[in-house]
Amino acid sequence: MLSNFGSILFFLIFGAVFVCVNILLSRLLQTRNPYPVKLSVYECGELPEGNSWIQFNIRFYVIALIFLIFEVEIVFLFPWAVVFKDLGMFAFVEMLIFVGILLVGLAYVWAKGDLEWDKPEQVPSPELYRTDNVNSAVKITESVAS
Amino acid sequence: MALSDIIRDNINSLNYFLPELLLTGLVLLMIIADLLLKKERSPWMSIIALIGSGVVLFAIINQYELGSRSIFNNMLAVDEFSIFFKLLFLATTILVIFLSIASVELSGRSVGEYFTLLMILTLGLFLMASATHMITIFIAIELVSIISFALVTYLKTRRRSSEAGLKYAIYGAFSSGLMLYGISILYGLTGTLNIYEIGEVLAGRDTNSLALLISVLLIMAGFGYKIASVPFHFWSPDVYEGAPTPITAFLSIGPKAAGFAVIIRFFNVALSNYDGVAEQWLALSNINWPQIIAVIAAATMTLGNLVAIAQDNVKRLLAYSSIAHAGYALLGVVVLSSQGVYATLFYLVVYYFMNLGAFFVVIIFQDIIGSEKIDDFKGLASRAPIPAIAMGVFLFSLTGLPPTAGFIGKFYLFAALIKAGPEFYWLAIVGLLNSVVALYYYARILKAMFFDKISEGVSPEPLKISPYYVTLLAVLGIPTILVGLYWAPLANLASHSVHFLPTF
Numbered sequence: 001m002l003s004n005f006g007s008i009l010f011f012l013i014f015g016a017v018f019v020c021v022n023i024l025l026s027r028l029l030q031t032r033n034p035y036p037v038k039l040s041v042y043e044c045g046e047l048p049e050g051n052s053w054i055q056f057n058i059r060f061y062v063i064a065l066i067f068l069i070f071e072v073e074i075v076f077l078f079p080w081a082v083v084f085k086d087l088g089m090f091a092f093v094e095m096l097i098f099v100g101i102l103l104v105g106l107a108y109v110w111a112k113g114d115l116e117w118d119k120p121e122q123v124p125s126p127e128l129y130r131t132d133n134v135n136s137a138v139k140i141t142e143s144v145a146s
Numbered sequence: 147m148a149l150s151d152i153i154r155d156n157i158n159s160l161n162y163f164l165p166e167l168l169l170t171g172l173v174l175l176m177i178i179a180d181l182l183l184k185k186e187r188s189p190w191m192s193i194i195a196l197i198g199s200g201v202v203l204f205a206i207i208n209q210y211e212l213g214s215r216s217i218f219n220n221m222l223a224v225d226e227f228s229i230f231f232k233l234l235f236l237a238t239t240i241l242v243i244f245l246s247i248a249s250v251e252l253s254g255r256s257v258g259e260y261f262t263l264l265m266i267l268t269l270g271l272f273l274m275a276s277a278t279h280m281i282t283i284f285i286a287i288e289l290v291s292i293i294s295f296a297l298v299t300y301l302k303t304r305r306r307s308s309e310a311g312l313k314y315a316i317y318g319a320f321s322s323g324l325m326l327y328g329i330s331i332l333y334g335l336t337g338t339l340n341i342y343e344i345g346e347v348l349a350g351r352d353t354n355s356l357a358l359l360i361s362v363l364l365i366m367a368g369f370g371y372k373i374a375s376v377p378f379h380f381w382s383p384d385v386y387e388g389a390p391t392p393i394t395a396f397l398s399i400g401p402k403a404a405g406f407a408v409i410i411r412f413f414n415v416a417l418s419n420y421d422g423v424a425e426q427w428l429a430l431s432n433i434n435w436p437q438i439i440a441v442i443a444a445a446t447m448t449l450g451n452l453v454a455i456a457q458d459n460v461k462r463l464l465a466y467s468s469i470a471h472a473g474y475a476l477l478g479v480v481v482l483s484s485q486g487v488y489a490t491l492f493y494l495v496v497y498y499f500m501n502l503g504a505f506f507v508v509i510i511f512q513d514i515i516g517s518e519k520i521d522d523f524k525g526l527a528s529r530a531p532i533p534a535i536a537m538g539v540f541l542f543s544l545t546g547l548p549p550t551a552g553f554i555g556k557f558y559l560f561a562a563l564i565k566a567g568p569e570f571y572w573l574a575i576v577g578l579l580n581s582v583v584a585l586y587y588y589a590r591i592l593k594a595m596f597f598d599k600i601s602e603g604v605s606p607e608p609l610k611i612s613p614y615y616v617t618l619l620a621v622l623g624i625p626t627i628l629v630g631l632y633w634a635p636l637a638n639l640a641s642h643s644v645h646f647l648p649t650f
Contacts, residue, residue: 086149090157104174111181 062114066106073102152219159217162224165205165232169269172198173262180258188257192247195261199240199268206232216647220340222276223411223647230491230643231275231407234498238400239268241502244618245392250513251301252390260300267293267400274404278415278647280329280339283408284322287368290401291318298389298397310388317371317381325368331361341416342648349419359433362417366442369412372405373472376445386465391512394461395505398468403494410479410487411646413439418482427482437569440480444576447473451583460508460518463587464501467544470584471497477559477577481566484644489558492640496555496629500543503622507537510619514609520591525600530609534595536619541588543626546581551629556581558637 041047076098084091109115160167176194183190206229214225222228242264246252252260270289277283295318299311333339335357336347348358370378386394414420417435418427429436450470457463475497478490510533511526512518527534543552556577563574600606629636
């Protein structure tokens with residue numbers, strides 16, 4: 001008989017085999033007729049423009065950190081809500097203290113101005129990006145036509 | 147256990163958790179005070195921190211009367227062992243607050259966050275000293291690590307400080323990952339994460355020794371990172387050099403001592419069985435982990451001391467010397483006897499005085515002459531005799547020469563090692579040889595200060611040392627000599643503190 005971890009191993013193997021077999025089957029059965037438009041990125045996003053190693057605004061990290069704090073709060077609130085009825089007043093007070101501590105944190109970042117998003121003084125012209133996009137779109141249509 | 151029982155145990159535990167609760171309250175108070183005070187450099191933050199530490203100190207001393215108990219459903223232990231470490235951590239924090247007030251390095255930055263982070267760090271150390279559950283140990287270590295990263299990078303405009311913080315964070319993440327993996331294997335082997343229960347399970351039946359060995363080694367990666375033992379020491383010279391010097395002083399004692407608390411508790415409770423008659427623990431299972439730690443200790447001492455020889459920067463030299471001292475303190479852990487644990491505790495207190503003292507002298511000279519190179523220390527004895535003589539005392543003590551505290555500390559460690567039997571004689575010889583090496587590089591600093599002529603272009607006029615500095619030097623220097631001459635009270639405290647849960 002399979003032990004607990006045995007069934008997990010079975011599940012792993014089955015999952016891997018299932019994916020491989022399906023890809024192999026579709027490869028054997030498909031008809032192939034590639035052309036540039038069909039090969040282009042569609043519906044899943046845009047064509048990448050330039051290198052992805054660009055400078056990120058550090059503000060994103062601060063916001064992400066603050067978000068994380070409240071995410072953790074929610075994670076704690078769920079099990080708390082499940083047993084709330086059994087525990088009654090005690091649980092209520094406990095959660096008040098917990099949320100209170102988090103609120104002190106929120107007040108701190110607020111007062112220190114970390115929730116404000118400073119905008120760059122000079123916004124780069126949107127025209128710049130649009131012409132680039134148009135050009136690449138034109139290139140694709142040209143290559144399709146030829 | 148029924149839910150209501152668990153809740154009742156938690157509520158009853160609060161009384162035993164008072165120092166930590168007070169510390170949490172203090173941190174919240176400081177955050178609010180920081181907002182209300184508005185001024186970036188107000189002395190109030192340090193005053194609040196000091197008063198709060200005083201209150202916490204009373205709460206800790208009060209714990210001696212409450213007696214030993216396991217609290218929060220066996221998550222933490224309140225016992226003499228943890229109280230001893232809490233006192234040590236609080237003493238470190240109070241002293242580092244005093245050092246920080248005086249530090250010129252920190253004067254350009256807002257101090258509110260600095261002191262708040264320092265208090266959170268202390269809370270993390272308290273939890274490390276009393277944690278008895280692998281997950282609590284992990285969370286406590288992470289709390290200490292993450293706050294340390296922030297404090298190391300506190301001088302964010304200085305390039306070296308940022309670099310140190312980044313290196314520290316990457317090593318920290320890596321070693322935490324390894325430790326968690328080790329904990330998961332241990333859980334797979336024993337089915338529990340509570341260290342008492344791990345001990346019972348390992349005593350009760352045979353476990354796969356290879357898997358146990360791997361898991362212990364992986365867990366040791368996390369602990370070794372905290373005490374900076376070889377081969378997990380790579381972060382420490384860069385971090386010690388880059389961090390603000392008060393924080394360097396703190397890191398070389400607080401987290402290191404906490405690492406020892408965790409190591410002693412984990413190895414002596416989870417992996418060994420206490421024999422009350424012989425006052426000796428017996429290693430459980432068929433792996434000989436005392437010898438593994440012995441090898442780590444020997445490597446740590448030797449590498450720390452040998453690399454320290456080549457250093458030109460005093461802060462870096464002290465970083466390597468503190469790696470070496472972690473190796474010495476491990477000698478008390480390998481022998482698995484009460485005497486060994488007692489020697490380690492004694493040594494950590496002695497190390498507190500002499501190491502903080504040495505760093506403090508570096509802070510003084512760095513603030514005045516703006517350099518921490520050995521070459522720039524030339525002739526300082528004639529320009530600033532008091533710090534130079536104090537440095538002499540601290541360095542002699544670090545070497546382990548009588549009549550200083552360092553000698554007594556090392557004496558206890560080697561005595562415990564010799565008493566443990568012939569299988570550790572080689573380790574004692576390695577340790578003694580290392581002390582000789584240490585004498586050489588400590589003497590280099592002393593030679594530069596006392597015997598070398600002042601470099602050309604540097605004015606030989608005496609340096610002004612403020613009375614505040616002199617007082618702090620006395621606070622650290624006098625015990626360093628006094629304990630070397632009359633060590634009975636400290637020895638009593640240390641031997642009293644060997645008792646940890648489960649009570650025996």
